[in-house]
C-alpha cells in the first residue's frame with residue numbers, strides 16, 4: 310500500500326496523519342504532498358522524517374490511494390491525473406461532490422455503493438456529514454420529510470489562516486483578514502460565497518449533499534450556516550419533521566445504538582454535546598432531544614462533531630479503510 314496525503318501541511322492534512330496513526334492504517338509507503346511552496350520541507354510521522362513533495366512527483370509515484378485536502382481547484386486539476394495512473398483519490402474538497410458520476414460517501418451510510426472502478430470518491434461537506442450520520446437511523450425508522458438546520462461552525466473549517474486571524478485578534482495583534490469581518494467576539498452568518506438565491510454555497514451544500522447521500526430527492530432541507538469563534542468543532546441545531554410519529558425513548562435508543570454516534574443527553578446534569586468535548590474525537594455527538602411542541606412528528610436536536618475529524622479526516626480514512634478491507638484497491 311502506497312498512500313499519498315495531498316495537502317499534508319494543512320489543517321485537514323495534519324489531522325489525517327493523526328487519524329492514520331490512531332487507526333493504525335496499514336501502509337508500506339507514505340507520500341506527504343503539498344504545494345511547490347512546501348516541497349522539500351521536512352515533516353515527522355510516527356518518528357520517521359519525510360520530505361514533502363509536489364504533485365507532479367506524487368503522480369509519478371503512482372500511489373494506490375491519495376487522500377486530497379488541498380482545495381477544489383487543486384483537486385479538479387490533479388485528481389484525474391492520479392486516477393489516470395490507477396490511484397484511488399478520496400477528495401475532501403467540494404470539487405466532485407455533486408458530479409453524478411462520483412460517489413459521495415459517509416461509510417456508515419453508503420459505503421456499500423463503492424466499486425473497484427470508482428477512482429475519485431468524494432468526502433461530503435463537514436456540516437453535512439455530522440447531520441446525516443446523526444439522522445440516518447432515524448430516517449430509516451420514521452422517514453424524513455423536512456430538516457431545518459442552523460449551524461455554529463468552527464474557524465478550523467476555514468483552514469490554518471482563519472485560526473491565525475482569530476488568534477491574532479484575540480491577542481490584540483494585527484491580523485491577516487481571511488473573513489470579511491473580525492471573527493473573535495463576533496459571529497458571521499456567512500460561510501462560503503453568496504449565491505443568486507440569497508443562500509451561501511455552504512447552505513446549498515447541506516441541502517444538495519443530504520439528498521445525494523440519502524439517495525432521496527424528496528427530503529426537504531433548509532439551512533442557515535454561521536461561523537462562530539470556536540475551534541473544537543461544528544455545532545448544529547436541527548429541527549426534523551418525520552413522516553411518522555416517534556417515541557422519544559425509542560429515538561434515544563436508536564441514537565445510542567447508531568455506529569459513530571454518541572448520545573449525550575442529560576440536561577439535569579448539564580450534559581450535552583459541545584465543541585470543547587467533541588474536539589479530537591472521531592464520533593458525532595447528539596443531545597438536547599425534545600419534541601417540537603409547535604408541530605406534529607417533529608424533533609429538535611443538537612449535533613456536534615469535530616469538523617477536522619468526522620467532518621473531514623476520519624471520514625476520509627474510514628473510506629480508505631473500507632477500500633482496503635473490501636479489496637477495492
Ligand SMILES: NC(=O)c1ccc[n+]([C@@H]2O[C@H](COP(=O)([O-])OP(=O)(O)OC[C@H]3O[C@@H](n4cnc5c(N)ncnc54)[C@H](OP(=O)(O)O)[C@@H]3O)[C@@H](O)[C@H]2O)c1
Pocket residue numbers: 315316317318319320321322342343344345346347348364377378379380381383401402403434435465466467468469470616617620621
Ligand atoms: N477545515 C475543514 O474543516 C474542512 C472540512 C472538510 C473539507 N475541507 C477541505 O479540505 C481542504 C483543505 O482544507 P484545510 O482546512 O486543511 O486548509 P489549509 O489549512 O489552508 O491547508 C491547505 C493545504 O492544501 C495545500 N495546497 C494549497 N494549494 C495547493 C496546490 N496548488 N497544490 C498542492 N497543495 C496545495 C497546502 O499546502 P501548502 O502548505 O504548501 O500551501 C496545505 O497543505 C479544502 O478543500 C477544504 O475545503 C476542510
